[in-house]
Amino acid sequence: MNWVGHYNYWVVIFLMMSGFYVVISRGNMIKKLLGLNIFSTSVFLLYISMGKIHGGTAPILTDNPNQVYSNPLPHVLILTAIVVGVATTAVGLALVVRIQERYGTIEEDEIRAKDDSL
Amino acid sequence: MSTYVLIELAILIPACGALFIAASSRIPNLREGVTIATAASLLAVVAALYNRADLFTLPPIVLAQPLRGLELQLSAEPLGLLFAGIASLLWLITSVYTISYMRSNNESHHTRLYVCFAIALASTMGIAFSGNLITLFLFYESLTLSTYPLVTHKQDYDAIAGGRYYLGILISTSVGLLLPAIIWTWHATGTTTFNAGGILSGHIGNGGVIVLLLLYAFGIGKAALMPIHRWLPEAMVAPTPVSALLHAVAVVKAGVFCMVKVLLYVFGADMLLDCGGNNILVALAAFTIIAASLIALKQDNLKRRLAYSTVSQLSYITMAAAILTPLSVKGAVFHIAAHAFGKITLFFGAGAIYTAAHKTKVSELGGIGRRMPWTMGAFAVACLSMIGLPPAAGMLSKWFIMQGAFAADNLPVVGVLLLSTLLNASYFVPIVYTAFFKPDTTNHRHGEAPWPMVVALCATALLTVALFIWPQIPLNLAAQLPVKGG
Amino acid sequence: MIHLPVALVVIPLLGAAVCVLFRRSFIAWTVALAAAWSGFAISILIAVYIMKIGTLSYSIGGWPPPWGIAYHIDYLNSFVLLIVSGIAAVVMPYARTSVNYEIEEDSQAYFYCLLLICLAGLLGITVTGDAFNMYVFLELSSLSSYALIGMGKRRRALTAAYQYLVMGTIGATFLLIGIGLLYNLTGTLNIHDLAHQLAVNNIIGSHNRTLLTAFAFIIVGLSLKLALFPLHLWLPNAYTYAPSVATIFLASTATKVAVYMLLRFCFTILSGGFIFKLTLGKILLIPALAAILIASMVAIFQYDIKRMLAYSSVAQIGYMILGISLATPLGLSAGILHLFNHALMKGLLFMVMGAVNYRIGAVYLNDFRGLGRTMPWTMAAFVVGGMSLMGIPLTAGFISKWYLVQAALEKGWWPVAALILIGSLLAVIYIWRVVETAYFNPAQEMEAESSGEAPLSLLLPMWLLVLANIYFGIDSSIPVELAGRAATLLLGGAS
Amino acid sequence: MEVFIDIALLTLLCITAMAVVHIRKLFCAIMLLGIFSLLSASMFVNMDAVDVAFTEAAVGTGISTILLLLGMSLTNTREKRPHYQPLFSLVVVSITGAVLVYGTMDLPAYGDPNASIHHHVAQRYIKQSPLEVGPPNMVTSVLASYRGYDTLGETAVILTAGMALVALLGMRRRKVLPMSSSSGCGDYHDMKDHLVLRIMAKIFIPLILLFALYVQFHGDYGPGGGFQAGVIFASGIILYALIFGLEAAMKVVGYPVLRVLAACGLLLYGGVGVACMALGGNFLDYNALAHDPLHGQHLGIFLIELGVGVTVFAIMVIMFYAFASRRGHTA
Known part of the structure; x- marks a missing residue:
């Protein structure tokens, strides 16, 4: 097994996990959204890494009949996923803004304290 | 009318009666008229059923089939018919009594009481005529639920606490023990339909039989086998007519009815006798008889004393049925009737005393027999029945049970019977003695309770005596039960 | 006829766009109603077709399956389709009155638009035969449900929606990772082709580490979505604070569809639930049992009845997963059957909550005092729904519980069967608290106008579900048949 | 390298x-x-x-x-x-x-051309798509034709997000925007007074819009397509709003217009699909749109990309408006 051949995946996994870590360890709601963004962007990197072929080019037809193209399908999937990501971020932010207005804070423990004190 | 229609009517009449009662809640006289009419027509239907020759040979009626192999079905057999007959007859008498009681004591929420009474009776009829365990379970639960508003009728703290206890014990035993037992039965045999001679034989090992028997014995909480008996005295917070219904007719009799039915129609006499599982039940029941009688001795509250007496008397039936000889089963069946008539008289008496004199304690009853001669006379007759002395029906059932015990060579049971008779006497005789021979202590001038109540309780006392003289109907039905040699 | 499956998704999706276009609440509601009813009609037609002829396929864009996205409908999908579209068809007539009361006039059109998109998303997940397409429609339905929940009146609705958004997105991303790994192994995204490739290339039998990881991520991700204990944390708040209509709809459909996805991935792709025959079956068993016990107990101590029902939902999901993780024909059909029955009863119970909220303005236990008298029909519906939840015979809930217990006994798992019954007993307790308060506690002093029975527009859909609960308790042949066939199909494997 | x-x-x-x-x-x-x-x-x-x-x-x-x-x-x-x-x-x-x-242990190495991911489905896209679908950009072919249904879902996701924002934040016009800014995004009114900014914006915004149109219609041949074009077009408007103020931008493209555009974009996409069905194909089967399948594909892809572009543009601007108009709003 060629371990070196996987370095790309492993770094991407590290990036994913740092995003995931932010999501589950931080109490600030905007910071959590940043974490989600890093998490999902890294998953996109994972997908695109899978589609890459050494020596390939972007999957746009060229005149050279022997040209090797990278796999276009992951690209399509990730285009969709990026859209989903920005949509989620936007909805999350809208909720955060409303939470700030109704609670006066966006820190989870402070919000919990305010809810419990009722 | 076909027999099928009659069986369905037996359940539908009280159920529809409940609707009509609810609809006529604005006009009290109409409402109570409806109650009596419903009770009377139910009695007529059950009486008509008794005269059907083909009744016990018909295949069951399938009402619905929620799952393959699992139907809701109705069928009639001798025990169920007897139970239905007792319940419908006593409902009619209780209705007369209740109307008078409710009006004289200025109780509230009359409509709710009558509606729940009718629903409870519909459930009772369902239990009596259910053709398999699932149907039985369904009506058993609906009886529990429909009597809950009756128990908590007063709506004060005590009533709600008592009601919670009542509901908690009955629901948790039925869901926690009875339902698993039913599922086990279904799992082992693939059916839950009652069958003369049992359905379990050959499907389950000896150890399994004993565990299953215990699940059923304690799962049928309404049979009040110790230690699942506490709900009965707790439910004493109910108005007296309700207690009469609970403790003499519908609820507890449903319990022992289920017990007998499970013994004969699910396990089967042969199978239980072969593995000796019935002895455990006999022992449990014997213990309950003695222990409950001892507790009853110490109760000063009249209704509580009666309640513990009920616990003890119910175990007579369970014990007798569990001995599983033809004679003892006959005794058990006869005791269902005898105890019903006797105990309802006692409760009617207690209610009459409360209505006329506002007394609830035994120690306060000095000389009351002279003021309320009819009530206390009937009370005394019922006490005779409870103790087992002629000329009351209780004597016959004890006689049969005793004979059955001798036939099975079960001498400890004979001992228990003798001892309990002594105990019965020692907690019933003082009541009668106090009422008639102790000096009058009260200053309160009062006479008899209102006449409908007196009529009702005299009627049930008379029935107790009548059953002693003409015991044919219950005995005839008992003879048709599937016991070895019977 | 041939285009029916795609119409199922396209009608609500374009309906949502029409709602946005006109922005009038009445028009939006009419569109939503029409879309939901036509969806239900189409689902019935599809179910009839499936029963008579067999599986139904549809290639979108005319591209054959592994290259294009194709629908593949068999017994399982068509059953779930019936649940989702049926609930939507019942909810829409109910929605008008309830939404008028709970949502501001300005936002109503958006509410219907989001509801329709959510419906389209759930239907889209159910009909599709493509793993990535499932993810897209999952996000579509999730995104709209975050917003629907956030539209609740109380401020905790916002935090609930946010919490759901974070946990839901993590779940969806996990799913995305899992799908990616599967794609990497096989080079295809079509579910049936995936199963085929995994079998042909002997990936299943060879303890492939990537395959195991992919399924670990898919199962964890979906567990988040279907709120399997202890990943259920988002659910109680979300269901409690969402607008009534959103709660009714989501509670009876969203988690069901997530369970459906779990079934698809674990049984169709890994032909015959291979993974459940390993240790994983037992791994899922523990959270399922914990859900039944712990969530039911927590429910007993809730004073907000909507929250109580939400915890009960967590427990009921435990029942479904329990049935599935048994991985026997009986257990699987019990789990699938419970999807259906739980949708019926929870839909009904949350409708009751909506009606009580409409009249009283809140659904705390105290608010139920005396409701047995002032809202007799509503409370009678609650009693029926509650009985179904407890599993009393003659109600739909009994059927699935009975099958579950049978399935557990068949495997000889006595303690599990006992736990199921204990769960029912706990349900008795928490339902009884409400019933007792409603019928036996004296009414509180209220102003004259706030008391009274719920309006007919709320009562009719509610009683339709009451009748359904009773009907399917008495004659369960249709769902039992469908669930049984679906279970056989799943265990038979895809290849 | x-x-x-x-x-x-x-x-x-x-x-x-x-x-x-x-x-x-x-x-x-x-x-x-x-x-x-x-x-x-x-x-x-x-x-x-x-x-x-x-x-x-x-x-x-x-x-x-x-x-x-x-x-x-x-x-x-x-x-x-x-x-x-x-x-x-x-x-x-x-x-x-x-x-x-x-x-990852059992995954093929990074960039390995023999990995199964490159062989099963992808081969058809690479070999056949120029012949079956037409555009030299295979990503466009897959996105718009083979997996056009995914893209429909994606467009719906965008619409959902926009509507969710409007439902949650509301969309109301304010006569005067309160000046309560202290942070990163700057204050719109101040920026209008910067001559350099104003001039640069006036130069750049038309260029941005033009570039967006190029990306929209050139997506078949190079990278780009409806989604990217919509975003770029929207960023032109957003830049305008940032420099000249929200009020001014809303006068140019108001929320009602954007709402209608957003809905129409999705309807156009779905409509193309329905039209395919009406003309005898499956949903989104562009071959049915014209006599020559390739021509039909071309037309179909053009239309749906337009739909995506319009919706994405409208929703992106709506999102910006929704947040920006919330400034100074207090609970």
Whole structure:
């Protein structure tokens, strides 16, 4: 097994996990959204890494009949996923803004304290 | 009318009666008229059923089939018919009594009481005529639920606490023990339909039989086998007519009815006798008889004393049925009737005393027999029945049970019977003695309770005596039960 | 006829766009109603077709399956389709009155638009035969449900929606990772082709580490979505604070569809639930049992009845997963059957909550005092729904519980069967608290106008579900048949 | 060479990610996230995914950052120090990461042309799509035709997000915007007074819009398409709003117009699908649109890309409006 051949995946996994870590360890709601963004962007990197072929080019037809193209399908999937990501971020932010207005804070423990004190 | 229609009517009449009662809640006289009419027509239907020759040979009626192999079905057999007959007859008498009681004591929420009474009776009829365990379970639960508003009728703290206890014990035993037992039965045999001679034989090992028997014995909480008996005295917070219904007719009799039915129609006499599982039940029941009688001795509250007496008397039936000889089963069946008539008289008496004199304690009853001669006379007759002395029906059932015990060579049971008779006497005789021979202590001038109540309780006392003289109907039905040699 | 499956998704999706276009609440509601009813009609037609002829396929864009996205409908999908579209068809007539009361006039059109998109998303997940397409429609339905929940009146609705958004997105991303790994192994995204490739290339039998990881991520991700204990944390708040209509709809459909996805991935792709025959079956068993016990107990101590029902939902999901993780024909059909029955009863119970909220303005236990008298029909519906939840015979809930217990006994798992019954007993307790308060506690002093029975527009859909609960308790042949066939199909494997 | 760029970019990505984890100042974290996006866009280019890179640059670096900054300016600029220990999270993350690494053990090596992922379905896209569908950009073919249904879902997702924002935040016109800004995104009214900004904006905005149109219609041949075009077009409007104020921008394209556009975009997309059915094909089977299948594909792709572009443009602007018009709103 060629371990070196996987370095790309492993770094991407590290990036994913740092995003995931932010999501589950931080109490600030905007910071959590940043974490989600890093998490999902890294998953996109994972997908695109899978589609890459050494020596390939972007999957746009060229005149050279022997040209090797990278796999276009992951690209399509990730285009969709990026859209989903920005949509989620936007909805999350809208909720955060409303939470700030109704609670006066966006820190989870402070919000919990305010809810419990009722 | 076909027999099928009659069986369905037996359940539908009280159920529809409940609707009509609810609809006529604005006009009290109409409402109570409806109650009596419903009770009377139910009695007529059950009486008509008794005269059907083909009744016990018909295949069951399938009402619905929620799952393959699992139907809701109705069928009639001798025990169920007897139970239905007792319940419908006593409902009619209780209705007369209740109307008078409710009006004289200025109780509230009359409509709710009558509606729940009718629903409870519909459930009772369902239990009596259910053709398999699932149907039985369904009506058993609906009886529990429909009597809950009756128990908590007063709506004060005590009533709600008592009601919670009542509901908690009955629901948790039925869901926690009875339902698993039913599922086990279904799992082992693939059916839950009652069958003369049992359905379990050959499907389950000896150890399994004993565990299953215990699940059923304690799962049928309404049979009040110790230690699942506490709900009965707790439910004493109910108005007296309700207690009469609970403790003499519908609820507890449903319990022992289920017990007998499970013994004969699910396990089967042969199978239980072969593995000796019935002895455990006999022992449990014997213990309950003695222990409950001892507790009853110490109760000063009249209704509580009666309640513990009920616990003890119910175990007579369970014990007798569990001995599983033809004679003892006959005794058990006869005791269902005898105890019903006797105990309802006692409760009617207690209610009459409360209505006329506002007394609830035994120690306060000095000389009351002279003021309320009819009530206390009937009370005394019922006490005779409870103790087992002629000329009351209780004597016959004890006689049969005793004979059955001798036939099975079960001498400890004979001992228990003798001892309990002594105990019965020692907690019933003082009541009668106090009422008639102790000096009058009260200053309160009062006479008899209102006449409908007196009529009702005299009627049930008379029935107790009548059953002693003409015991044919219950005995005839008992003879048709599937016991070895019977 | 041939285009029916795609119409199922396209009608609500374009309906949502029409709602946005006109922005009038009445028009939006009419569109939503029409879309939901036509969806239900189409689902019935599809179910009839499936029963008579067999599986139904549809290639979108005319591209054959592994290259294009194709629908593949068999017994399982068509059953779930019936649940989702049926609930939507019942909810829409109910929605008008309830939404008028709970949502501001300005936002109503958006509410219907989001509801329709959510419906389209759930239907889209159910009909599709493509793993990535499932993810897209999952996000579509999730995104709209975050917003629907956030539209609740109380401020905790916002935090609930946010919490759901974070946990839901993590779940969806996990799913995305899992799908990616599967794609990497096989080079295809079509579910049936995936199963085929995994079998042909002997990936299943060879303890492939990537395959195991992919399924670990898919199962964890979906567990988040279907709120399997202890990943259920988002659910109680979300269901409690969402607008009534959103709660009714989501509670009876969203988690069901997530369970459906779990079934698809674990049984169709890994032909015959291979993974459940390993240790994983037992791994899922523990959270399922914990859900039944712990969530039911927590429910007993809730004073907000909507929250109580939400915890009960967590427990009921435990029942479904329990049935599935048994991985026997009986257990699987019990789990699938419970999807259906739980949708019926929870839909009904949350409708009751909506009606009580409409009249009283809140659904705390105290608010139920005396409701047995002032809202007799509503409370009678609650009693029926509650009985179904407890599993009393003659109600739909009994059927699935009975099958579950049978399935557990068949495997000889006595303690599990006992736990199921204990769960029912706990349900008795928490339902009884409400019933007792409603019928036996004296009414509180209220102003004259706030008391009274719920309006007919709320009562009719509610009683339709009451009748359904009773009907399917008495004659369960249709769902039992469908669930049984679906279970056989799943265990038979895809290849 | 590729490998070196790859390693360099990955290192930078790791550094950026760690910085985002650590920095408590949200403004910096958001800007770093923008950088993270940009770096990953470069990674995408390096891995031959030019369309993805284009989108990531436009969305991750552009729209996302703007939205996050707007959101932050409406809430808090600094993250509070958490009270609890992050140990539990670390354990969860380590386990998840370990499982993933375990999962990669049986994956083919990075860039391996023999991996099964490149052989089954992808081959048809590469070999056949220019003949079956037409556009030289295979990503466009797959996106719009083979998996056109996914793209329909994607467009619906965007519409959902926009409507969710309007439903949650409301969309009301305010005569005077209260001046209560103290943070990253600056104050619109001040910016209008900067002559340089104004002139530059006036020069750039038409160029941006023109470029958007190019991306929209040239998507068949190079990277780009409806989605990227919509985002770019929207960013032109957003730039206008930033410099000349929200009021002015809303006069140019008001919310009602955008709402109708957003709905029409999706309806156009769905309508093309329905038209295909009406003409005898399956849903989204563009072959049915014209006598010549290739011509039909061309027409279909053109129309749906237009639908996507219109919806994305409208919703992106709506999102901006929704946040921007919330400024100064108090509960």
